[in-house]
Amino acid sequence: GWGSTWTLLSSPNMGDNVHLPDVEAMFGPEQLGRTIRQEVEIVNMELPDWMKTAYRYVDDNIETKNALGMYNQGILVEYEHPTLALLAYTASLETIGVLLAKGEGATKKDIQRLGKKERFTKAVKFAATDMELIKKVVGMYKTRGFSAHEAVLFGDESGYGTSNSSPSIFQMNSANWLFRHMPLADVKSVNRKALVKLFQKNHEKK
Numbered sequence: 001g002w003g004s005t006w007t008l009l010s011s012p013n014m015g016d017n018v019h020l021p022d023v024e025a026m027f028g029p030e031q032l033g034r035t036i037r038q039e040v041e042i043v044n045m046e047l048p049d050w051m052k053t054a055y056r057y058v059d060d061n062i063e064t065k066n067a068l069g070m071y072n073q074g075i076l077v078e079y080e081h082p083t084l085a086l087l088a089y090t091a092s093l094e095t096i097g098v099l100l101a102k103g104e105g106a107t108k109k110d111i112q113r114l115g116k117k118e119r120f121t122k123a124v125k126f127a128a129t130d131m132e133l134i135k136k137v138v139g140m141y142k143t144r145g146f147s148a149h150e151a152v153l154f155g156d157e158s159g160y161g162t163s164n165s166s167p168s169i170f171q172m173n174s175a176n177w178l179f180r181h182m183p184l185a186d187v188k189s190v191n192r193k194a195l196v197k198l199f200q201k202n203h204e205k206k
Helices: 053-058 064-079 082-103 108-113 116-127 133-152 175-181 183-206
Strands: none
Touching: 053 064, 053 108, 053 183, 064 183, 082 108, 082 116, 082 133, 082 183, 116 133, 116 183, 133 183
């Protein structure tokens, strides 16, 4: 729901006894080999109501489980492998399209006749209302096809590890930065909205 992954460092507890692992210092030759103790800030977060039924919904519905899992994979690889993240987000949206078609009463044969791009488009229109955004995201399906079928890379992955992916003002016109922060960000946002909307609609039925 927040568009990012969480790393669980310890089991939940009611107190403030939370310790983050020390991290290696990164800047300055005098810092080499030293570690820095991370400060902990306790923040109470209010979870949305749909979280109460989300876990059961994922366990009981294979399409939802697959769509959520693929979206999560996209987030995990996005920074260093943005083209693979695009494949993950579009696959997640395609799967959501299947779920929506089933909800409309489509049979297995109906879904087979429904093209992959049509499933993707159905999910995009379910999540977004802005026509310009819908047009841009649906257009990215063709971009995804170049990667899936012709092995085209759209970020800096083609540098085979030689590109400097660390964020800086000088990176803001690089292929990697432009791809991640413009078209890919739109697809990721629509994917997240589609999943959240699915969870909300499921919760409202309960």
